[in-house]
Amino acid sequence: MTNIEFVYFDLDDTLLDHKYAEKQALQEMVVAHSALFNHAAFEVVLKRYSGINHEIWHQYSLGKLSKDGAKVGRFTQLLEACQSPGIDQAAVLAQEYLDRYASHWVAIEGAIEAFVRTAYQLPVGILTNGFSEVQRSKLLQFPELGKHSKTIIISEDIGHLKPSPILFEHARAQAGLEPDRILYVGDSLSSDVEGGTAAGWKVAWYSDQDSDHPDVWSFTDWNDFSQRIFPGR
Ligand SMILES: [Mg+2]
Structure with missing residues (x-):
């Protein structure tokens, strides 16, 4: 990409x-x-x-x-x-x-590996809705995520939930880039796809549905995600 x-x-x-x-x-x-x-x-x-x-x-x-x-x-x-x-x-x-x-948190198959692979090529971050202490506990249980993230943004800490444009703008400013240089990877149509595209970001939609938005592509397998963003590597 x-x-x-x-x-x-x-x-x-x-x-x-x-x-x-x-x-x-x-x-x-x-x-x-x-x-x-x-x-x-x-x-x-x-x-x-x-x-x-x-x-x-x-x-x-x-x-x-x-x-x-x-x-x-x-x-x-x-x-x-x-x-x-x-x-x-x-x-x-x-x-x-x-x-x-x-006690039942598990990673989606291939996701952590793809996240780490991405982090070796580009700066990455986490942008999540949820209660701060719950989401931070998850990051403690999966330390590779926190270790490789440049920024970790939890909606409760900012006071706005996805798809709020305020939350996406906060994340954009943390990345220090124009919105069209940022890719958001998420599963929710309303929070992630619609929130991300409204903010001017590109979106990789973890879904078996397709989007007709020009800045959105879908995937259901994390190996396909890695191939798509780093073809040939
Ligand atoms: Mg989600």
Whole structure:
């Protein structure tokens, strides 16, 4: 790829398998606290949680919810949706979820290797939405990411979430480059693809969908990513 001078990577579901850890954590909780979830099937709980969590993050991104309000509120709403006999347990479950979630972090196949390979050629950084302490814990567990990153930007520290143009502008200034010299690698259409292109960045979309935007290309295999940005190497 020509003209790219800095590569930012998204963390969740791009480099690390967030969805896997989320699913494992919830599955363990449904088994451990079946009565609290009113004996609902795991697939039902997961589907409810996904919908609730999506909306909670949206409210949090708009500043309508505090961090603790988001963390606990998603479990209050989940227990309500299950007609739980123990809605007062939401705060306990919220913490238990985060602990279990943290025990299941794994890298997406080939992602760390591609990240490091990229870092040997170009300056790289991490640009991620999420709670600071959670995202920093992930970086501690995968030290290659922090070791090779010139900048690490977590939305909570800046006070704006992707796709906020303020967050992308902050990241651009940290890179010290014009926007069209930056490549963003991420999985989310709304946060990463639309946020990145609106900021004038190039985007590598970790997805099996195609984009018709001229500055976006898709990939589903990290070996293909490396080939695409460093052909012939
Ligand atoms: Mg992501």
